[in-house]
Amino acid sequence: MTKSLVNETAITAVDVSLESDIFLRNLFRELSGALQKVVGTEEASEYISQVAKSMGREIDRKYKSALQVYNLSPKQIAEVLVDFKNRIQGDFFILEESDEKIVFGNRVCPFGEKVLNNPSMCMMTSNVFGSIAAENLGYAKVELQETIAKGDSGCRVVIHLRLTKDAENSPGREYFK
Numbered sequence: 001m002t003k004s005l006v007n008e009t010a011i012t013a014v015d016v017s018l019e020s021d022i023f024l025r026n027l028f029r030e031l032s033g034a035l036q037k038v039v040g041t042e043e044a045s046e047y048i049s050q051v052a053k054s055m056g057r058e059i060d061r062k063y064k065s066a067l068q069v070y071n072l073s074p075k076q077i078a079e080v081l082v083d084f085k086n087r088i089q090g091d092f093f094i095l096e097e098s099d100e101k102i103v104f105g106n107r108v109c110p111f112g113e114k115v116l117n118n119p120s121m122c123m124m125t126s127n128v129f130g131s132i133a134a135e136n137l138g139y140a141k142v143e144l145q146e147t148i149a150k151g152d153s154g155c156r157v158v159i160h161l162r163l164t165k166d167a168e169n170s171p172g173r174e175y176f177k
Contacts, residue, residue: 029114044120056131106155130175143172
């Protein structure tokens with residue numbers, strides 16, 4: 001039997017950054033990074049999109065239940081998306097709102113520095129935003145104009161709420177109910 005050189009109670013007092021939130025962010029970054037390396041950014045984005053769509057549906061259900069509504073209005077969608085992102089430590093805000101689109105800004109990615117050079121992680125935002133908007137309005141197109149992941153100083157995300165000429169001509173992902 002070998003004698004432990006470290007007092008067991010001292011181990012729990014050691015300053016090691018392994019809180020659940022940080023651990024899960026690191027895990028997600030490592031998973032998305034591994035996917036990007038193995039299958040490429042585009043394919044990794046598709047895998048992450050599938051997960052994010054499911055999460056978007058769940059988030060949508062939770063907010064509608066809490067608000068006791070059958071469908072969210074465009075104004076509620078904007079407020080829900082800002083609230084959701086800020087609850088997970090983003091710094092999202094509304095830049096513009098109209099019947100045709102909502103434009104969001106963001107100063108802090110919820111994934112922190114883990115998102116840098118990992119643009120497939122932005123599919124979480126695109127798919128959560130798109131699936132919630134489309135579930136409530138029937139259609140959405142999400143355009144990631146600027147992202148921290150690609151080295152921009154912040155994010156600029158446009159959700160087209162209707163299939164207009166502007167939406168049609170914009171790059172992005174379309175979502176349907």
